[in-house]
Every structure is written in C-alpha cells, then in structure tokens.
Amino acid sequence: MAEPHTPVRADLPPPSRMLTGRTVYRVVWKLNTDVLVGYCWCGVPHEATDPIELWDWLLAHPDTHGPGDAPDGGTPPVGSDSAVRELVKS
Amino acid sequence: MPSWPLNQWYIAAYSSEIEEGLLGRTICDEPLVFYRTSEGEVVGLADRCVHRRYPLSLSHLKDDQIICGYHGFTYDKSGSCVAAPAQKRIPRAARVPSFPVHEQDSFVWVWIGDSDLADTALIPRAPWLDSPDYTVVRGREPIQGRYGLLVDNLMDLSHETYLHGGYIGTPEVAETPITTEVDEEANVVYVSRHMDDAECPPFYANSTGIGGRIIRWQDVEYHAPCLYLLHSRIAPAGVLPPEDGPDDKAFHVEVTYGITPETEHSTHDFWMVARDFALGDEKVTEYLATNNHTVVMQDVVALNILEEVVEGEKENYQELSINIDTGGLAARRILKKLIAAGEAPSAAPAAAPAVAGTV
Numbered sequence: 221m222a223e224p225h226t227p228v229r230a231d232l233p234p235p236s237r238m239l240t241g242r243t244v245y246r247v248v249w250k251l252n253t254d255v256l257v258g259y260c261w262c263g264v265p266h267e268a269t270d271p272i273e274l275w276d277w278l279l280a281h282p283d284t285h286g287p288g289d290a291p292d293g294g295t296p297p298v299g300s301d302s303a304v305r306e307l308v309k310s
Numbered sequence: 311m312p313s314w315p316l317n318q319w320y321i322a323a324y325s326s327e328i329e330e331g332l333l334g335r336t337i338c339d340e341p342l343v344f345y346r347t348s349e350g351e352v353v354g355l356a357d358r359c360v361h362r363r364y365p366l367s368l369s370h371l372k373d374d375q376i377i378c379g380y381h382g383f384t385y386d387k388s389g390s391c392v393a394a395p396a397q398k399r400i401p402r403a404a405r406v407p408s409f410p411v412h413e414q415d416s417f418v419w420v421w422i423g424d425s426d427l428a429d430t431a432l433i434p435r436a437p438w439l440d441s442p443d444y445t446v447v448r449g450r451e452p453i454q455g456r457y458g459l460l461v462d463n464l465m466d467l468s469h470e471t472y473l474h475g476g477y478i479g480t481p482e483v484a485e486t487p488i489t490t491e492v493d494e495e496a497n498v499v500y501v502s503r504h505m506d507d508a509e510c511p512p513f514y515a516n517s518t519g520i521g522g523r524i525i526r527w528q529d530v531e532y533h534a535p536c537l538y539l540l541h542s543r544i545a546p547a548g549v550l551p552p553e554d555g556p557d558d559k560a561f562h563v564e565v566t567y568g569i570t571p572e573t574e575h576s577t578h579d580f581w582m583v584a585r586d587f588a589l590g591d592e593k594v595t596e597y598l599a600t601n602n603h604t605v606v607m608q609d610v611v612a613l614n615i616l617e618e619v620v621e622g623e624k625e626n627y628q629e630l631s632i633n634i635d636t637g638g639l640a641a642r643r644i645l646k647k648l649i650a651a652g653e654a655p656s657a658a659p660a661a662a663p664a665v666a667g668t669v
Contacts, residue, residue, distance in 0.1 A: 238491050239496075243493065249633055272639060275643065
C-alpha cells in the first residue's frame with residue numbers, strides 16, 4: 221500500500237502526547253466521526269473505522285523498520301500524569 | 311500453557327495483610343504462603359508441605375519458621391526443611407520452593423516464573439498509595455472469572471455510564487472519544503478520555519463538594535499484566551491546569567487496581583482510591599470506601615456472569631469490537647505478547663520479542 225505524503229491531521233483536543241517512550245503507537249478518534257487515526261511510532265498515519273483492522277495495520281507497518289529507527293526523545297507527559305511521574309522519582 | 315504471562319511480578323497482598331501469622335493465597339495457580347519475619351522481611355513459599363501436602367498456611371509460625379500442622383516438618387524462611395519427626399538426617403529433597411517477593415508502594419509483589427530473572431526494577435510504581443500527600447481507601451474482592459475479563463472491564467470505561475450509573479457513570483463517559491497510546495518496549499497501554507463539560511457524578515460531587523458541571527479527565531495507564539492506574543482529574547468547568555505551578559484548583563483521584571490471576575477462572579481484584587483532598591477526613595473516607603466498594607461489586611457481579619457465559623459458549627464465538635475497544639484490544643495484544651515471551655525457553659522479560667498479528 222502506498223503511504224500518503226501528507227500526514228493525516230485528526231481534529232482532537234489535547235493531550236497531544238501521553239507516553240514518552242521511543243516506540244509508542246498512537247490512535248486518536250476524529251471528533252464527530254467514527255474514524256480512528258493510527259500513527260505508527262515512525263510517524264506514518266493510517267485511518268480506519270475498525271480498531272482491529274487499525275492495530276493489524278500498525279503492527280505490520282512496515283516490517284522493515286526496527287526500534288533503532290525510532291525518532292529521538294518525546295514530549296513530556298501532560299496533566300496529572302506529569303505529577304505522577306514526579307512522585308515516582310521522589 | 312497458562313493464560314497469564316510467566317516471568318512477571320504480580321501483586322500478592324497488601325503489606326498490611328502480612329503482619330503476624332501466616333497468609334495463604336493462590337497466585338497464578340500457585341498455592342503460596344506468606345509471612346513476615348521478626349526482622350520485618352516478607353517471605354513467600356509454596357503452601358504445601360513436601361511430606362503429605364498439608365497447607366503450611368494452616369500450620370504454625372514459630373521463631374520465623376513454619377511447623378507443619380500435620381506431622382511437624384519444619385521449614386526456615388528459604389524453604390529448607392530443618393526438622394522432621396524422629397529423623398536424624400533431613401532428606402536433601404525436603405524443601406519447599408521459595409518465591410521472590412518485594413514490598414513497594416504498600417504492596418507485596420511476588421515473581422511468578424524463573425527466579426533467576428526476577429528484577430525488582432521491573433515493578434511499576436504507584437507511590438501515592440504510600441504517600442502522606444494522599445488518603446487511601448482500599449479493598450480486595452474475589453472474582454469468579456478469568457483475569458482478562460477484569461482487564462477488558464477496566465480498559466473501557468464507557469461501561470461506567472451503564473453499569474455504574476448513579477455512582478461514577480454519567481452520559482458523557484460513553485459519549486466522549488478516547489485517545490490510545492501503546493508503548494511497545496515498556497508494555498504500557500494508555501487511554502485518555504478528557505471530558506471538558508460534564509455532569510458531576512455523585513461519587514465526585516459528594517466527595518469534592520463541587521456543585522455544578524465539571525472538567526473530568528480520565529487517564530488510564532495499564533502496566534501489563536498486573537497494575538492498572540486511572541488518573542482522575544476533577545475540576546469545576548473551565549478550570550484547566552496552570553501552565554506553571556501546582557494544579558491545586560483541581561481534585562485528583564488515583565484509582566488503582568491490582569489485577570492478579572488466582573486460577574484460570576478466578577481473579578484477585580485489589581482496588582484502591584487515593585485522593586489528594588480532604589486528607590484524613592473520616593466522613594469523606596467512609597463515603598468513598600462505601601461507594602467504591604459498591605461500584606467494585608457491580609463489576610464483580612457482571613464479571614462473574616460473563617465467566618459463566620464465556621465458559622458455556624460455543625467454540626469460535628465471534629465478538630464485535632468498536633472504537634471504544636481500542637485500548638482493551640491493545641491490552642489483550644500486549645498480554646498475548648508477554649505470554650509468548652514468558653513461554654520462550656530463554657525468557658528475558660526486559661527484551662520480550664514483539665508478536666505482530668491478530669489483536
């Protein structure tokens with residue numbers, strides 16, 4: 221399947237990013253639709269209306285990239301989660 | 311092959327349950343006995359005397375040793391038999407298996423699997439349970455159902471609207487879209503539902519004193535297989551966290567669950583509610599304890615019924631999944647991956663191979 225060149229933009233409020241690991245899959249639900257938008261941890265998006273189909277796509281995407289290809293770093297967690305992480309550290 | 315992952319830490323008990331005496335509890339089909347030594351260390355041993363299988367948990371604890379209540383075989387904290395009736399020499403095979411245990415955040419964790427792989431750094435944290443900044447209510451309920459049913463239940467909170475209406479459920483929970491993330495390396499599933507103008511359910515109205523509509527954020531963080539965290543933020547409508555400084559205009563509740571398989575068809579449901587407001591207020595504590603217990607029991611009744619349904623259904627029954635199941639499906643897949651990793655001959659939990667395919 222050809223990858224779209226323009227990333228899909230899902231119309232969603234924050235949080236924009238929650239987990240900070242290197243290989244995080246993300247699935248957002250487009251507001252006022254039944255459409256899910258999944259993002260592989262490499263950044264490539266895919267739309268589906270069936271969560272099983274979407275997970276199958278994400279997990280198979282693509283079988284040629286490994287964890288070493290993950291983008292560096294990540295944004296800090298938001299909301300109560302950041303407080304949680306502070307507590308864990310203390 | 312068990313339906314739970316091996317080579318994992320599981321919550322066996324609250325620390326407060328193991329003070330004096332012996333505690334018998336089955337974890338992942340392993341009958342275990344726990345006790346605390348005079349030096350405060352928690353010990354976990356197989357709960358069967360090596361002689362004639364008598365449960366050690368029904369025996370006697372003396373001088374940090376268990377004396378079997380049937381024939382008097384005596385075991386030290388490592389599980390070695392140190393005395394047997396009328397025997398001059400103790401048989402080399404006279405020992406019961408010892409299980410790695412670790413106390414953290416008010417839990418006693420036990421490692422189920424290859425003891426050589428037990429690494430306490432892998433245990434996920436829930437520090438509010440043991441923090442002076444929070445007041446905690448807690449309990450444990452047996453579920454006559456497989457642990458996967460409780461994982462399904464907790465990963466999709468839209469059920470609150472229907473199963474827990476009048477307590478924690480309001481229409482907005484089922485109507486608000488979720489965002490899901492999965493950390494493949496850490497085996498964490500995160501499901502976020504942010505309701506920015508919602509009805510305040512009685513559970514939060516009566517404990518916080520908020521009268522009108524609210525901002526209600528539910529951020530679920532599932533550390534497979536055992537620890538489930540629901541970070542709940544409640545604030546009057548329009549009150550967002552400040553960009554800098556503490557979020558002290560909001561009420562925070564850390565709803566925490568330990569999801570521990572007992573057998574293939576039963577589960578220990580450890581539940582806790584930790585709050586950062588009304589600290590030490592006995593009335594609020596009593597209210598939250600009573601009402602959360604009611605909510606837990608609504609789940610227990612439903613899951614007991616579902617276990618009977620699942621047990622009795624035809625092979626290859628096909629369930630239907632929709633968008634609200636995105637997080638639950640991710641949790642199932644992570645568990646499947648961990649089960650495969652735990653079964654591998656040279657299983658190493660920190661380097662579990664990914665299992666792509668069906669969810």
